[in-house]
Amino acid sequence: MSYPPRPDAALVADGVSKRYRRRGPDVLDGCTFHIPAGVVCALVGPNGAGKSTLLELAAGVQRTDRGSLEAFGGQVWAGHPRVAHLAQHRPLFHRFTVAETLRLGARLNVGNWDAELATRVVDPGRFHKDDRIGDLSGGERTRIALALALGKRADLLLLDEPMADLDVLARQELMGLLMAHVADTGTTVVMSSHIISELADACDHLLLLDEGTTRLCGGIDELVAAHAVVTLPGGLDRLAGHTVVEARPAGRGTSALIRTAGAPGDDWEVRPPSLEELVLAHLAAPGVPGLAFPPNPPSRLHVKETAA
Amino acid sequence: MSATAPIASGTSGMKTPRPGGRLPLVRIAVRQYWIPLLILLVLAGRTAAVLIHHYDGWADAVALRDHVGSRAYHFGRYVDDAHNQTAKLLSDGTGVAFRPALLAALLTGVLTAREWESRRVVLVLTQSIAPRRWFTARWSTLAVIIASMTVPLVVAYRISAVHALRLDLLTYGSDRQNAYYTIGPVTVAYVVLGVAAGALAGTLLRRAWLALVAGPALAWLAAAVLVRSRAVLLLDFPLFSKVHGLHPGGVLGLQFYDALPEDSYLINSLEPGDYWGYQIASSVLVLALAALFGHAALRVVRHRTAQR
Numbered sequence: 001m002s003y004p005p006r007p008d009a010a011l012v013a014d015g016v017s018k019r020y021r022r023r024g025p026d027v028l029d030g031c032t033f034h035i036p037a038g039v040v041c042a043l044v045g046p047n048g049a050g051k052s053t054l055l056e057l058a059a060g061v062q063r064t065d066r067g068s069l070e071a072f073g074g075q076v077w078a079g080h081p082r083v084a085h086l087a088q089h090r091p092l093f094h095r096f097t098v099a100e101t102l103r104l105g106a107r108l109n110v111g112n113w114d115a116e117l118a119t120r121v122v123d124p125g126r127f128h129k130d131d132r133i134g135d136l137s138g139g140e141r142t143r144i145a146l147a148l149a150l151g152k153r154a155d156l157l158l159l160d161e162p163m164a165d166l167d168v169l170a171r172q173e174l175m176g177l178l179m180a181h182v183a184d185t186g187t188t189v190v191m192s193s194h195i196i197s198e199l200a201d202a203c204d205h206l207l208l209l210d211e212g213t214t215r216l217c218g219g220i221d222e223l224v225a226a227h228a229v230v231t232l233p234g235g236l237d238r239l240a241g242h243t244v245v246e247a248r249p250a251g252r253g254t255s256a257l258i259r260t261a262g263a264p265g266d267d268w269e270v271r272p273p274s275l276e277e278l279v280l281a282h283l284a285a286p287g288v289p290g291l292a293f294p295p296n297p298p299s300r301l302h303v304k305e306t307a308a
Numbered sequence: 309m310s311a312t313a314p315i316a317s318g319t320s321g322m323k324t325p326r327p328g329g330r331l332p333l334v335r336i337a338v339r340q341y342w343i344p345l346l347i348l349l350v351l352a353g354r355t356a357a358v359l360i361h362h363y364d365g366w367a368d369a370v371a372l373r374d375h376v377g378s379r380a381y382h383f384g385r386y387v388d389d390a391h392n393q394t395a396k397l398l399s400d401g402t403g404v405a406f407r408p409a410l411l412a413a414l415l416t417g418v419l420t421a422r423e424w425e426s427r428r429v430v431l432v433l434t435q436s437i438a439p440r441r442w443f444t445a446r447w448s449t450l451a452v453i454i455a456s457m458t459v460p461l462v463v464a465y466r467i468s469a470v471h472a473l474r475l476d477l478l479t480y481g482s483d484r485q486n487a488y489y490t491i492g493p494v495t496v497a498y499v500v501l502g503v504a505a506g507a508l509a510g511t512l513l514r515r516a517w518l519a520l521v522a523g524p525a526l527a528w529l530a531a532a533v534l535v536r537s538r539a540v541l542l543l544d545f546p547l548f549s550k551v552h553g554l555h556p557g558g559v560l561g562l563q564f565y566d567a568l569p570e571d572s573y574l575i576n577s578l579e580p581g582d583y584w585g586y587q588i589a590s591s592v593l594v595l596a597l598a599a600l601f602g603h604a605a606l607r608v609v610r611h612r613t614a615q616r
Contacts, residue, residue, distance in 0.1 A: 056430070057614070059434050060434075060614035061433045061434060062612070062613065062614070063611070063613060064614070069614075075616075077613075077614045077615050078433040078439050078613040078614055079435065079438045079439060084434065087427070087430045087431075087434070089427055089430075091426070091429070091430045091431040092428070092431060093428060093431070100339065104336060107332035107333070107335075107336065108332075108336075108436060109435055110332075145431075148431070148435075149434075152435065
């Protein structure tokens with residue numbers, strides 16, 4: 001059984017697994033998701049969840065052990081002109097100057113290089129022409145690396161904690177520039193971060209990873225609408241039928257974050273969860289089944305295994 | 309960071325880097341490697357200076373022979389007699405015969421491994437360029453530059469050796485054979501083999517300190533295996549009209565000229581007319597092995613990254 005390519009999807013993972021050592025644990029374990037084109041997706045998860053690995057796999061820097069990863073309907077590969085990646089450790093040649101690094105970007109992306117955009121990212125850093133990359137601070141290096149990623153004129157930007165090293169002003173300025181670029185071009189962005197509140201303002205899609213698997217994937221509005229924070233008199237038994245993600249006693253009643261399945265009780269206080277509440281509740285409840293919008297098709301791997 | 313004038317203030321200030329020029333990947337490699345290559349150039353310059361200086365010594369040898377006669381020159385004991393002059397030529401040859409290949413293996417191994425170890429390779433793998441093209445360009449650049457440094461040394465040595473042989477100034481026996489036949493086009497081929505061995509070791513190991521040892525070790529091992537195989541492959545080569553001389557022993561059938569493994573039985577069987585045939589046949593074998601190593605290194609890259 002095969003599925004036709006989905007041109008509306010920027011990035012599709014089907015049962016992706018990856019481990020670094022032969023007998024080590026799976027960093028990604030059957031990860032499946034679908035990120036539509038044109039969204040700004042927050043990639044969230046605790047340390048070691050596999051976020052950076054997933055971004056590197058999507059950039060083709062590493063190879064999956066099992067499963068498939070597709071960008072714009074085709075397999076991902078290193079050097080894909082439509083995919084740009086900002087790695088967590090900001091790899092740059094330390095002996096190069098800032099100007100040489102931009103020239104490197106132009107030379108490695110011939111016919112695909114937006115010098116004007118790269119310049120707009122670099123300019124506010126007020127670098128001297130002889131400044132070497134090795135002499136720059138972490139935040140300044142992030143700015144240069146981001147200029148290389150944006151200058152590539154890619155349709156899919158994979159940004160691994162892009163704002164981590166930046167001061168507040170630089171963060172605001174670069175996030176503004178990034179969002180303006182996305183609005184202008186319709187570029188798909190997958191952006192990992194630990195600061196959920198920051199992502200909530202910028203992103204319209206969420207991919208939550210935990211222990212190498214997908215816990216939540218979909219539009220943030222859809223995911224929030226599928227959940228509710230309820231406060232009700234009585235115990236957990238009154239939540240039967242709903243999926244309880246997290247619950248705790250609240251006075252004589254119960255407060256819970258649930259995945260709704262039907263109408264709430266008349267005496268319940270109901271409000272939508274914040275993105276932070278949603279993420280934290282799912283991370284605290286590993287046993288709760290994942291949720292994806294649109295629902296993932298059955299894995300091709302699973303189908304093959306069953307057929308075998 | 310310097311507080312002096314920035315390269316850009318506003319988008320008009322930054323010079324838009326032009327993508328190309330000719331051979332952009334070669335220019336990037338040269339920009340990165342110029343310091344170690346400069347060190348190699350200094351070493352090559354020193355060896356060339358010694359060779360040129362010792363070339364003048366043949367005039368002293370001629371003067372001595374004219375003074376004491378040919379028999380006394382070859383079998384007597386004088387400062388500039390055939391024995392000492394041949395020993396000096398062989399000593400000069402040790403800097404040419406295999407050391408450039410070992411240095412090429414060491415340098416390529418360390419530079420390649422360092423690129424993986426520091427993960428700067430991620431920067432390149434996420435630009436619009438195939439990894440195969442990137443690595444091929446870098447290793448080819450190193451091979452061409454180091455080979456270009458070696459060629460003048462080989463030419464200088466050959467001029468000296470041919471001059472001495474024509475004037476019958478070399479001692480008789482295996483030293484004469486070694487001095488005349490060992491160095492030539494195959495020396496340059498060994499440099500290419502060194503680069504390929506370093507590329508394979510660096511790519512496989514991804515640790516600079518390991519590659520520092522493994523690169524030269526692999527080059528040496530390959531040369532040793534090739535020499536032993538060559539004894540089988542070339543001994544009955546129809547180009548060689550006569551076979552004479554005795555096998556002087558050695559370790560597992562190998563003898564050494566400095567670090568270079570060689571088969572003295574074969575070397576002792578050669579006559580001056582065999583020089584080019586021997587050199588070209590050996591070079592072809594060495595280059596074929598180098599191509600095999602280069603291909604293996606690219607296979608490792610292909611296996612490690614996602615490629616089309």
